[in-house]
Amino acid sequence: MPAGLASYIARRLIIVPFVLLIVSFVTFALGRYAPGDYVDIQAGPRANQETIDRIRHDRGLDDPVYEQYARYMSNVLQGDLGVSQNPRGVPVEDVLFPRLWVSVQINALALLFTWLIGIPLGTWAALKRGTWMDPFSIGLFLSFASVPVLVSVPLLEWIFIVKLQLLPTGGWSTDHVLGVKLGIFSLKAVLPVFVLTLSGVAGLARYMRSQVIEVLDQDFVRTARAKGLRGDVVVFRHVIRNAMLPIVTIFGFELAGLIGGSIFVESLLGIPGVGQLAFQAVTTRDYDTIMAIVLLGSTIFVLAMLAVDIAYGFIDPRIRSGGGLPT
Amino acid sequence: MENRNLVYVLTGIAVSLIVVIGGLVLLLSSGGGGDGGNGGDSSPTLAARQQGELRLPGGDPITLDPACASDIESASYIYEIFSGLVGYDKELQLIPDIAERWDTSDDGTVYTFYLRTSVLFHDNSRRVTAGDFKFSMERALNPDTQSSVADVYLDDLVGVDEYIDGSAQEVSGIKVIDPDTLELTIKAADPVFLPKLSYPTAFVVDKNQVEGSSCFEASWTFKANGTGPFELAEWDLSNAIILEPNQNYYLDPKPQLSKVTYLLSGGSSFTMYQNDEIDVTGVGKDNVESVRDPSSDLNAEYHISTTLSVSYIGFNVDREPLNDPDVRRALAMAIDKEFLTDNLYKGLLNPANGILPPEMPGFNENLDGVTFDAEAASDLLDSTGKKDELDGIKILTAGQGAAPDDVLQAITAMWEQNLGISVEVEQEDFGLLQSDLQDKNFDMFSIGWIADYPDPQNFLEIKFHSGSSNNDTGYSNPDVDDLLDQASGDVDAQERIDLYQQAEQLIVDDQPWIPLFYGTSSILVKPDVKGYEAAPFAIPSLRYVSVDR
Numbered sequence: 056m057p058a059g060l061a062s063y064i065a066r067r068l069i070i071v072p073f074v075l076l077i078v079s080f081v082t083f084a085l086g087r088y089a090p091g092d093y094v095d096i097q098a099g100p101r102a103n104q105e106t107i108d109r110i111r112h113d114r115g116l117d118d119p120v121y122e123q124y125a126r127y128m129s130n131v132l133q134g135d136l137g138v139s140q141n142p143r144g145v146p147v148e149d150v151l152f153p154r155l156w157v158s159v160q161i162n163a164l165a166l167l168f169t170w171l172i173g174i175p176l177g178t179w180a181a182l183k184r185g186t187w188m189d190p191f192s193i194g195l196f197l198s199f200a201s202v203p204v205l206v207s208v209p210l211l212e213w214i215f216i217v218k219l220q221l222l223p224t225g226g227w228s229t230d231h232v233l234g235v236k237l238g239i240f241s242l243k244a245v246l247p248v249f250v251l252t253l254s255g256v257a258g259l260a261r262y263m264r265s266q267v268i269e270v271l272d273q274d275f276v277r278t279a280r281a282k283g284l285r286g287d288v289v290v291f292r293h294v295i296r297n298a299m300l301p302i303v304t305i306f307g308f309e310l311a312g313l314i315g316g317s318i319f320v321e322s323l324l325g326i327p328g329v330g331q332l333a334f335q336a337v338t339t340r341d342y343d344t345i346m347a348i349v350l351l352g353s354t355i356f357v358l359a360m361l362a363v364d365i366a367y368g369f370i371d372p373r374i375r376s377g378g379g380l381p382t
Numbered sequence: 383m384e385n386r387n388l389v390y391v392l393t394g395i396a397v398s399l400i401v402v403i404g405g406l407v408l409l410l411s412s413g414g415g416g417d418g419g420n421g422g423d424s425s426p427t428l429a430a431r432q433q434g435e436l437r438l439p440g441g442d443p444i445t446l447d448p449a450c451a452s453d454i455e456s457a458s459y460i461y462e463i464f465s466g467l468v469g470y471d472k473e474l475q476l477i478p479d480i481a482e483r484w485d486t487s488d489d490g491t492v493y494t495f496y497l498r499t500s501v502l503f504h505d506n507s508r509r510v511t512a513g514d515f516k517f518s519m520e521r522a523l524n525p526d527t528q529s530s531v532a533d534v535y536l537d538d539l540v541g542v543d544e545y546i547d548g549s550a551q552e553v554s555g556i557k558v559i560d561p562d563t564l565e566l567t568i569k570a571a572d573p574v575f576l577p578k579l580s581y582p583t584a585f586v587v588d589k590n591q592v593e594g595s596s597c598f599e600a601s602w603t604f605k606a607n608g609t610g611p612f613e614l615a616e617w618d619l620s621n622a623i624i625l626e627p628n629q630n631y632y633l634d635p636k637p638q639l640s641k642v643t644y645l646l647s648g649g650s651s652f653t654m655y656q657n658d659e660i661d662v663t664g665v666g667k668d669n670v671e672s673v674r675d676p677s678s679d680l681n682a683e684y685h686i687s688t689t690l691s692v693s694y695i696g697f698n699v700d701r702e703p704l705n706d707p708d709v710r711r712a713l714a715m716a717i718d719k720e721f722l723t724d725n726l727y728k729g730l731l732n733p734a735n736g737i738l739p740p741e742m743p744g745f746n747e748n749l750d751g752v753t754f755d756a757e758a759a760s761d762l763l764d765s766t767g768k769k770d771e772l773d774g775i776k777i778l779t780a781g782q783g784a785a786p787d788d789v790l791q792a793i794t795a796m797w798e799q800n801l802g803i804s805v806e807v808e809q810e811d812f813g814l815l816q817s818d819l820q821d822k823n824f825d826m827f828s829i830g831w832i833a834d835y836p837d838p839q840n841f842l843e844i845k846f847h848s849g850s851s852n853n854d855t856g857y858s859n860p861d862v863d864d865l866l867d868q869a870s871g872d873v874d875a876q877e878r879i880d881l882y883q884q885a886e887q888l889i890v891d892d893q894p895w896i897p898l899f900y901g902t903s904s905i906l907v908k909p910d911v912k913g914y915e916a917a918p919f920a921i922p923s924l925r926y927v928s929v930d931r
Contacts, residue, residue: 091813095820097444098530099452101834101844103851104820110528114598142619143445144600150619195397216653224654226647227621325649327620338811 067361074357075350080124082349086342087120093140093340127346137343141335147347151332153236155314155351157227158321158328160239162313165251169309173256174302177263178295184268193261200257204250208323211246222246226325247320262305266298273297300367307363311356432641434929436911437660439651440644442620446606448582449522450597452531454832454920457582461922462625462642464608466585467495467515467564468576470921474741474836476576479633480510480586480609481564490571490872495564502630503588504613510586512564516556518586520545521593523553528596535583535834538568538575571872577835585609611637611925620646631925638928652906656680661908661929670728670904683906688732690739690833690918691901692841695777695793696855698824699894703768704775710893712766714752715759716800717793719898726789731899736890737841739900741918744838744879744886751890751897756800763801772803777826778818781809789898790828819854827854832901833919838882839870846889857894 094111111117115126130137136147176192183189215222222242229236238244270276271294279289318330329348336344431437443456448464451457461469467481478484481495501510519539522532525546536542540555555567568575578584588607595602606614611633612625623644627637645660655663665673665684673680695713697704704710719733735751738744763769779790794805805826810818818824833840843866844850848858862885869881890897903916913926 089813091811091817094530095816096813097452100816100831101534101852102452102530103533106530106533109525110530113525113528138598138600141444142442142600143450144447144596144598144603145619146601153619191397212650212653217656220657224649224657224659226645226649226654228647229621322648325647327647331648338813340813 064361064365067364071354071357071361075353078353079128079346079350083124083127083342083346084120086340086345087123089340091340092116093342096339097140097143127343131346131350136347139344140341141339141344147343150344151329151347151351154327154329154332156236157238157326158330159313160237161244161247161251161326161328164239164244164248165255166309166313168248168252169255169259170306172252173259174263174299176256177260178267178290178298180260181264181267181271182290184271189264193257193264196257196260199253200255204254204317204319204323207250207253208246208320211250212324215246227327247317247324247326250320251317259302259305263298263302266301267294270294270297303366304363307359307366310362311352311359314352314355431931433931434638434640435643436639436641436662436914436924436927436929437643437645438662439648439654439660439664440623440646441648442646443623445597445600446603446614446617447592447595447597447600448585448587449518449527449529449532451582457920459623459644460582460585461610461920462612462924463606463610463614464582464585464587465610465922466579466582467497468580470580470836472915472917472921472923472926474918474921476580477633479580480515491568493566493568493575494559495566497562497564498632499562500630501609501632503607503609504628505588505607506630507588507590507607510609511561512558513561514586514589515564515584516552516558517589519556519584520553521587522583526596528598529583530597531581532583535578535581538570538572538578540567540569572870573873573878574835574837574839574870577837577840581834611922612642615641618646622646625924633925635925637925639924642924655906655908658908661911662914663906665904665906667726667728667730670730673906680906683909684904685907685916686730686902686904687916688739688741688918689901689903689916690742690836691830692734692737692739693731693828693830693898693901694734694895695898696827696829696895697893698822698826698856699858700822700856701825703766703771704825706766706768707892708762708766709768709772710896711752712759712763712801713797714893714896715755715762717796717896717898718754718756720754722789722792723899726792727899730902730904732902734897734900737845737886737895737897738838738882739833742833742836742838742841744882746883746886749883749887749890752893759800760802763803769801769803772801772805774804774806775825776806776808777828778808778810778815778824779828780812780815787828822856828898830901836919838879838886839866842866842882842885842889843870846885846894855894857889857892859888859892862888 092111094107094114094116098107098110108117115123118126127137136151139145139147139150142150176196180189180192212224216224222245226243227238228241228243229238230240239248276289276293279293280286314329317328318334320326321328321330322334332344333348335341336348441455443451443459444453445451445456446459446463448460451460465479467479467484468476469479471477480497480501482498484493484495486493495512497510497512499509502508503510519536521527522529523536523542523545525548533542533546539553541550541553542555544550545553557565557567559565586609591602591605591607604617608614609628611628611631613628614623615626616622616624623646625642625644627639631637645654651660651663652665652669654660672678673684675681697710699705699710723729723731723733732740736746736749738746763772777790777794779787781787790807794807797803797805815827815829819827831841831845844852846853846857846859846862847866848863865881865885865888869878869885873881889895903918905916907914910930912928912930915923915926917923
């Protein structure tokens with residue numbers, strides 16, 4: 056690793072805690088300033104106001120926001136993420152981590168399929184530029200991607216579950232594989248993965264297509280062809296490799312997105328993932344759960360971005376040979 | 383070139399549309415014979431069903447701690463796992479539960495409960511004694527437990543206030559006479575004291591398990607050791623809750639199911655029912671017409687029953703011009719409730735004339751309510767001279783910001799059409815709505831109320847007595863207060879009902895609420911499930927159920 060790269064990584068790593076501090080404080084303050092809190096919401100319609108106020112006081116919810124924040128962060132640094140409010144009183148990690156694992160499984164599988172289909176499709180469409188196949192295939196996938204999840208999920212459910220009875224109803228069930236709880240071998244994972252893949256492919260393919268076209272038009276490709284290199288060699292060795300460069304950034308984002316759940320897909324199909332949890336946590340002012348999701352999400356996002364930048368250094372021959380660093 | 387590309391893109395889109403729509407048409411046309419929803423192939427991923435197992439849709443309860451439950455979903459699990467001195471049977475009669483019988487002193491303030499000697503905690507470690515009840519109720523009331531509801535249901539007891547403010551170490555009104563005898567002393571005779579004891583806050587919990595746990599420390603509830611008809615076998619968060627019958631249960635009928643599985647992960651329960659994954663599902667207005675169709679396979683499995691609930695529009699009676707009863711009556715008169723129940727709710731709700739729902743003791747068939755009359759409504763509003771003041775007033779409702787509920791849209795359209803006023807619907811999430819109601823920061827709001835126990839007090843006194851903390855509208859009528867106070871004193875049952883009916887009539891005349899609809903429970907139940915009835919409010923109900931499979 057070049058010395059420049061190492062100090063670059065070090066500098067970036069130093070920033071990470073500050074980014075997280077800002078993100079966490081803003082999220083924390085937004086939550087506390089939003090009207091109502093979990094004591095209010097869960098007190099039930101018959102609770103006495105004095106009792107609600109007393110509980111709120113006992114739980115420190117009437118302290119100044121910065122005090123509550125300091126208390127929260129000091130707990131987090133000691134490894135205490137607080138308690139969930141839904142179900143109430145369960146440690147946040149017991150609620151969050153199983154759901155995180157569910158979302159990661161679905162997202163990883165969808166990501167894999169998206170890339171397995173999207174990259175070849177985009178490349179193929181670019182190479183077929185000027186024929187009917189290029190706009191046709193892109194149009195086909197675009198129309199699938201344009202159908203909102205709110206429409207496609209009930210439709211697919213009706214077709215595959217109710218009519219054809221090929222798949223079980225939404226929800227999530229797990230098998231133990233080598234001691235690990237896995238849900239992706241269950242047929243219940245088919246629909247969510249399918250829906251997420253469908254909506255991802257078109258975007259990726261279009262992006263890949265435009266990258267490939269850009270590269271195809273560049274001088275070095277023309278030179279390579281002029282030198283008499285075989286078409287497939289040019290495509291695989293030169294075109295795809297160069298076209299993939301900016302795509303790596305997307306991959307970084309999507310990698311970070313693995314831990315985020317799709318609120319709609321998860322809610323509609325009843326998948327106990329992070330998206331469903333986040334939505335529920337926000338509407339019930341489940342502060343500690345919201346904070347845990349945001350903290351975890353932003354940490355992974357920041358680290359993924361860092362990884363992308365570093366990966367750039369290795370993939371991009373210009374950066375590698377020149378020793379220059381991405382900015 | 384450009385044009386040709388466009389043509390190809392459009393062709394691509396067209397082909398995908400043709401494939402999708404063509405496929406749908408094919409599926410639809412083959413519908414007749416292929417609709418084998420009840421064919422019996424259960425999903426390959428579900429563990430094999432046990433003989434006598436009931437599968438139900440559900441959600442994670444907010445809590446399984448009886449001292450802390452304030453919502454119906456939590457209570458519905460708690461009623462199966464825990465139990466208390468008294469309870470309700472499915473005919474809504476108050477019955478002895480762990481208490482075998484009780485005496486009441488002449489002035490109605492001292493209750494002596496004689497406990498069954500055969501009641502064991504689920505783990506069979508020991509029997510339930512009067513001391514367990516004293517511990518459980520004091521734990522619920524202890525400020526360190528941080529329960530928001532314990533003082534609501536147990537505040538009749540002598541010494542509660544001293545115990546909560548810390549000046550007493552125990553609740554003096556709860557006395558252990560001997561292990562089988564418990565004496566509860568209340569401040570004044572209260573006809574709903576026993577109904578309130580049927581609520582989970584008065585249920586017995588295992589001291590060894592819960593000691594020191596507040597409502598915000600729930601780890602013990604995953605192994606809850608109760609006394610109810612069913613035992614908690616497993617609670618796998620957001621996945622499943624599994625109950626097994628309590629072999630030592632002390633009431634008849636004893637639980638007959640071999641196992642109850644609540645599937646918590648969600649999804650469309652109607653589809654799950656069609657797919658034979660669950661035995662019961664609710665039927666909403668989107669599906670009810672197809673289910674009611676006599677030619678539908680599901681028709682015979684459909685059941686509808688009333689619940690002890692009412693939905694209503696509440697007014698801020700302290701705010702101009704809604705402080706004028708004539709303005710409120712005009713607004714009420716302009717709403718065609720029958721049209722709404724028939725067309726928007728497809729008969730899933732019944733138009734409400736008064737406050738008390740039909741199954742509630744004291745329901746008055748002859749109540750003189752406000753009936754729909756568009757012309758009279760308009761005349762009445764004009765006569766008040768306050769029509770202009772109504773323009774731009776808002777109605778609050780709970781919602782997530784999509785298009786408001788179509789019923790509220792229809793109601794505001796009726797006001798616009800019949801009275802010429804425009805009312806804005808404002809959606810807030812539930813937390814904000816609750817805090818706005820507490821702060822009286824509203825003109826009108828739309829919400830519902832469901833019974834905690836089948837007694838008119840639970841609706842009339844709690845929502846309309848000027849001194850009640852649940853009186854959201856701010857309604858205050860000395861005559862009504864007087865009647866309600868008399869009714870909650872030491873009077874005989876029939877006189878009590880009469881007093882409540884008089885109070886209800888006065889309230890309806892004033893219309894601090896526009897009562898809109900009485901609730902129903904509309905469900906599908908598999909034919910081999912016997913004895914399942916949707917309870918009109920949360921009560922233990924699964925011990926009446928059996929499955930012939």
